[in-house]
Amino acid sequence: MQWGNKTLKDIYKKFVTSLFIQYIFGSLVAVFGVGSMFIFHSLDLQKQDILTLLFIMMFSGCVMAGAELALFSKHIKPIRKMLLGTNPSVQDCQLAYEQLHRFPTLTVIRIMGPHLFGLSIPAITLSYLAxxxxxxxxxxVYIGLACTGAxxxxxxxxxxxFFLTISATRPVLLAVEKYSLQEFNIYQSKREQYFLSLKKKLVVSSLFLATFPIMLFSLANQVRLIETGVTENMREYWEWALVIIVVVGSIALLGAMLLFKHMLSPIDELAVGVEAVREGNLLLLDNPYSDEFSKLIRGYNHMVNAIDTRDEDNRLLLESFFTVIAATLDARDPYTAGHSVRVANYSVKIANAVGWTEREQELLKKSALLHDIGKIGIRDEVLLKEGKLTDEEFRIIQEHPSIxxxxxxxxxxxxxxxxILPGVRSHHERFDGKGYPDRLQGEDIPVFGRVMAVADAYDAMTSDRPYRKGMPKEKALSIIREGSGxxxxxxxxxxxxxxxxxxEETKVTEE
Incomplete structure (x- = not known):
């Protein structure tokens, strides 16, 4: 996507529109749905009372809207600045991204702050005066009950x-992430203090939704009892109601915790599996579930199998690449056919004997297979010369590690x-510092180069050349013994x- 001011403005417009629509929906459900039902169906009201209450609600609603709009404008400012500003900076993107993560919680703050008090304080005042x-x-006494109901x-x-705002912010969050990546090559980072855990969401939602109907019914019933003139034993009534609320709340809390534990188990397993994959361990997960998590675990295992298949294909392709390159080098000089493969096998034997890991041995093998690839850049009249090389020709040959x-x-x-690169460059370095191309000394020479130097020298000495016969194994080993150190x-x-x-040593053969 190509980003521009129009694109960002469209995103902001859709976001604000979505927030407005869901606010109207939430208000209709909570305030004008449940709230009005609580007032008008619990009370035996005269026409004048209804008109007065409607006036109070409308006036209080206007005060509430003004107070909430002021706080909303403050909360949305970083988001508006980023989406409506000209050429948003990295800091603008980060602030907008953080604010979007906080926005659902800020919505609750607005409702429990200016929304609640902007409505209830004018309503209480006007009701008292009326x-x-x-x-x-x-x-x-209805004013006190109304406060509790509010x-x-x-x-x-x-x-x-809260939940509607989470849905509304997600597309904007993705847009900010993509914009930051495309324009600044930066991934936006989430701060943990803006997280709200699944456990908190589940427990709070379950507890409230379980106790809300009981508390609302208790209030409505209290109003109805007063309306019918039954005002005796009100204390016993509220003691009874409180016990019911506590029992229902406890059951809801226990149920939410059990449900959360049930949900957390597969999530934890998936987290362990993903972390294992990130570290290179393709871990398959057991799938004892019979709900939506079964699909999720099955999808994860399918992904792991696909990665394993892809990695094996890539491994075989890479192996073929190294082998083909080695064969290509050998084909250029038929008298050294098999040299790269033999050097690789000797090198791996050394690495295995000193306790290197399988991965280290595999990398060493690849480096050895390609150690002479630089000879592609050496002229045939120098590389394939059958007689002794001149000083200039030898200098040219010495360039093949760096090439x-x-x-x-x-x-x-x-x-x-x-x-594998340092081994290719340094396989002709000498331990005493007299090698090439960098005249490195001792352990300054990359370890792959030190291993391959031994294997390369031995195979070079024991292999036939057009201008000489390969020396016997014993003589080559004697030279290596004398040159040790x-x-x-x-x-x-x-x-x-x-x-x-x-x-136990047998002949090293080509793979």
């Missing part, structure tokens, strides 16, 4: 608005596979000598 001056024929209605409205590294850098290897790393030289002289 009763005092005879415009409303109701007992003053709090309940506001809580219901807040709950409805090889340059060639491989053009390949977009993963960070893990990039570990000067030309070759003493540890890897000793390990290689032990391998080659072992009774």
């Amino acid at each position: 009763i005092s001056y005879g415009y409303l024929e109701l007992p003053l 709090i309940l209605i506001a809580m219901l409205h807040g709950l409805i608005e 090889g590294e340059y060639i491989l850098k053009q390949v977009r290897f993963t960070e893990d596979l990039s570990a 000067t030309q070759w790393d003493p540890l890897f030289a000793r390990v290689f000598l032990d391998i080659m002289s072992s009774d």
